[in-house]
Amino acid sequence: MVEIAFFAGAAGAIGGALAVVLLKNPFYSVLALVVHLVFLAGIFLLLRAQFLAAAQIVVYAGAVMVIYVFVAAYVGGIEEPAFDGHPRLRIFGPIVAAALFIEISIAVAGSALVGIGTEGPQDIPDDFGTPAAVGRMLLDDFLIAFEAASILLLLAAVAAIVLAGRRGSQTQEGT
């Protein structure tokens, strides 16, 4: 049962990821990423990260992707210029990606971690990954990281307003 769920989720996540890279229109790429994130949230559930699966769908597939959709719609379906380098250079991107995958896989499989071939301990507490457990850790052991994250979000919001906000005369000059 777990195997079926894993391979279904993996197929969806990989398909979504490939669609993000291969689709020409950025708008469709955004929608493909939403599909990818939903399937990935299913895999998070198999790893007993209920809270993060929910956060992934609500925050990522919901809120963040809405920003992407707005920007893709605002910028418009810009045609990506044709590749003007030597045709043989085209294959280097996929080759580097494949090499990276093989290298990471070898590094993972060759690592001496004893738990890597197992399903993880079965005697973990029932509240592993629930909002209550994550929230307790966040406000207990990781309070500084939590506060730093809030400041980081505020800074990012200010930065976005400064970068993309109207600057009156400056934009009309068309600089």
Next chain:
Amino acid sequence: MSIEWYLVLAALLFAIGAGGILVRRNPVVILLCLELMLSAGALAILSFSRMLGDGDGQVFVLIVLVVAACEVVVGLGLVVAMFRRRIPLDVDETTELRG
């Protein structure tokens, strides 16, 4: 399912994202590929968290989510600023900072 499968899946998703960054030239799609790589990293952290039976990794992933949101906001702000200033949305064209 052994943890290895999850880690190999994370490696594959990371490689797809990295390949996308190398191949595509539209900054919006490059940001999407960055998202792919970040979510692959999140999957790897969650797998290790499950392997150790330790919930700390889940807090890490939550912070990664926050960082990803910040990166999106700043990156898309840059894209909108480029669009407003009629700079072509092609990362090969924006070479002013090249030495």
